[in-house]
Amino acid sequence: MRSGKLSLVFILCVIFAAAVFSEAFAAKDGFEELRKNAAEIKTIQAAFIQTKSMKILAKPLISEGLFYFAVPYSFRWEYKKPLRSVVINHQGETKRYIFSGGKMVEDTSGGVQAMKIVLGEITSWMSGKFDQNPSFRAALKEKGEFTQIIMTPTAKNMEGMIEKIVITLSSKDKAVKTVNIIESASAQTRIDFKNTLINKPLPESIFQDVE
Amino acid sequence: MKLAPLIILLFFLAGCQTLPVIKEPATPEKSNLACPFPFLREPATLIHAIEVHMAGGAKSAIIGITSVNTATRELSCAIMTAEGMVLFEARERAGMLEVSRALPPFDAPAFAQNMINDIKLIFSPPEGNPQKAGFLPTDETICRWRDQNSAIIDVLQDGKDKVEIKRYSACGKLKRRIKFSGQAGNHYQNIELHARELVNYTLLMKLIEVQPGNKQEKATHR
Numbered sequence: 001m002r003s004g005k006l007s008l009v010f011i012l013c014v015i016f017a018a019a020v021f022s023e024a025f026a027a028k029d030g031f032e033e034l035r036k037n038a039a040e041i042k043t044i045q046a047a048f049i050q051t052k053s054m055k056i057l058a059k060p061l062i063s064e065g066l067f068y069f070a071v072p073y074s075f076r077w078e079y080k081k082p083l084r085s086v087v088i089n090h091q092g093e094t095k096r097y098i099f100s101g102g103k104m105v106e107d108t109s110g111g112v113q114a115m116k117i118v119l120g121e122i123t124s125w126m127s128g129k130f131d132q133n134p135s136f137r138a139a140l141k142e143k144g145e146f147t148q149i150i151m152t153p154t155a156k157n158m159e160g161m162i163e164k165i166v167i168t169l170s171s172k173d174k175a176v177k178t179v180n181i182i183e184s185a186s187a188q189t190r191i192d193f194k195n196t197l198i199n200k201p202l203p204e205s206i207f208q209d210v211e
Numbered sequence: 212m213k214l215a216p217l218i219i220l221l222f223f224l225a226g227c228q229t230l231p232v233i234k235e236p237a238t239p240e241k242s243n244l245a246c247p248f249p250f251l252r253e254p255a256t257l258i259h260a261i262e263v264h265m266a267g268g269a270k271s272a273i274i275g276i277t278s279v280n281t282a283t284r285e286l287s288c289a290i291m292t293a294e295g296m297v298l299f300e301a302r303e304r305a306g307m308l309e310v311s312r313a314l315p316p317f318d319a320p321a322f323a324q325n326m327i328n329d330i331k332l333i334f335s336p337p338e339g340n341p342q343k344a345g346f347l348p349t350d351e352t353i354c355r356w357r358d359q360n361s362a363i364i365d366v367l368q369d370g371k372d373k374v375e376i377k378r379y380s381a382c383g384k385l386k387r388r389i390k391f392s393g394q395a396g397n398h399y400q401n402i403e404l405h406a407r408e409l410v411n412y413t414l415l416m417k418l419i420e421v422q423p424g425n426k427q428e429k430a431t432h433r
Contacts, residue, residue: 052295056278056287058256058422063293077294082419083260083274085293098272098293100262109263109271161314181295189295 044069046196050079055186067193074207090207097210104210136165146170146177227382230363233353235345244344246354247368249376249391249398250336254280254424257334257399262415273298275416279334280424288330290317303327329404329414332378333389337364362386374398393418 050063065079077087084099085107096107135155141148151165166180176196181189236244256278263271278287290299299317301310310323317323337356344354353367361381368374378387386407393400402416 050295052291054276054289054297054300056256056276056289056300057258058424061258061274061276061420063295079293082258083272083293085272087294098262098270100270100272105270107271108269109265183297187297 040199042071042199043202044196044198045200045202046193048194049192051190051192053186053188053190068202068206070202070207076207086210088207088210090204228379228384230355230379230383231347231353231365233343233345233347233355235343244352246341246344247352247366247374248336249366249368249374251279251281251334254278254282256422256424258419258422259399259402259416260419261417264413264415266411274419277330277334278424279330281335284335286327286330286334288326299323299326301327329387329406332364332376332387333402333404337366 045066045068047066048064050065052061052063054061061082063079063083064081065077067078068074068076073092074090075088079085084104086097086104088095088097097104098107099105135153136151137154139150139152141150147169149167149169151167153162153164161183163182163184166178166182167176168178168180170177176193178193179191181191183189256276259275259277261273261275263273265271272293274291274293276289276291280286285302285304287302288300289297291297297312298314299310299322300312301308301323303309308323308327313323337358339356341354341356345352347353347367349369351367351369353365356364356366358364363379363381363383365377365379366374367377372393374391376387376389377385379385384407388403388405390403391398391401392403397418399416399421400418402414404414404416406412406414
């Protein structure tokens with residue numbers, strides 16, 4: 001499970017790092033500007049729709065959920081359907097919860113502990129180092145009304161798992177629109193964000209309680 | 212010293228168990244006895260939310276995707292996290308198993324074959340004709356097959372919708388028990404698989420979605 005969880009955290013990092021910096025994004029100034037303005041972001045919340053495409057599927061599998069982030073390192077990824085699950089990182093602890101027996105219970109398979117190993121990576125993303133993380137090579141690209149950040153993995157443990165991650169920002173309001181994780185020519189995970197709110201106060205319980 | 216082989220033989224025999232006794236009906240009834248058939252009749256892709264309960268109490272949840280064509284006996288499967296990360300992907304065609312992705316802990320050598328065997332047990336009818344067909348003392352209809360590895364497969368059904376599959380080792384030790392419970396004849400709505408191995412495990416599978424199998428797609432599936 002370790003590699004799977006590691007990669008998952010990488011993906012989470014990329015996604016909420018992208019979200020953190022989106023509002024402050026100024027393409028012409030590149031990554032330096034992203035780093036500079038990131039400090040203004042205190043919280044983020046958004047809904048998302050995840051579309052999973054694979055060759056085995058005749059049509060994509062759709063998942064829905066909510067995402068929360070608060071400086072410095074707290075996050076919550078909550079999948080509402082089709083499989084209820086929550087990943088929370090708060091005060092140096094990462095936990096995953098699953099829906100079992102009519103309630104949310106902690107995933108005790110042990111794999112989640114591997115997430116702690118990569119919290120150093122999260123720190124790197126949070127400090128705006130899009131282009132300085134040795135695990136990914138980042139590039140900016142303007143595409144009409146959208147701006148893209150293209151993350152290409154360089155770390156060995158990403159080989160065969162992720163080809164690249166494409167983060168699409170609206171050039172107009174600089175909000176993250178989509179994150180597309182391309183695993184192979186026939187498999188990808190696209191996450192579309194909506195109803196994004198920046199710096200709206202979040203109760204700490206968001207990162208503590210699971211119903 | 213001559214007692215040693217006898218002791219070993221007794222040890223193994225002690226591990227064997229007696230299979231449930233099947234009461235075979237009289238000949239006229241036998242010709243009318245329909246074996247329970249909880250298996251797929253058409254190519255289909257099924258997506259299940261799966262709770263994994265391991266011995267010792269560890270719990271996890273994954274999404275399982277299974278694509279089966281019982282006519283060609285081809286199948287594909289994938290395991291992924293709720294977050295969409297594919298942890299395992301494999302396919303069996305013409306008896307050849309191809310694993311295209313296997314991340315820990317799904318990279319153990321025996322995992323892929325065991326998983327394919329479990330999928331076949333759930334979704335594909337046993338090959339050939341049953342060796343025995345009849346009723347259990349508890350009145351359930353039962354059909355019994357013996358597969359090419361001499362394992363015994365029982366498929367049984369009560370008077371209602373309760374259908375079970377049991378697989379025993381060659382000497383009658385219960386290895387798998389699969390319970391189907393669904394609505395309106397959809398056996399795949401809820402599936403419980405109990406496995407007895409060195410490390411026992413239980414899978415609780417809840418159907419998310421069924422997609423029609425594409426025969427053309429299956430033929431070219433990587």
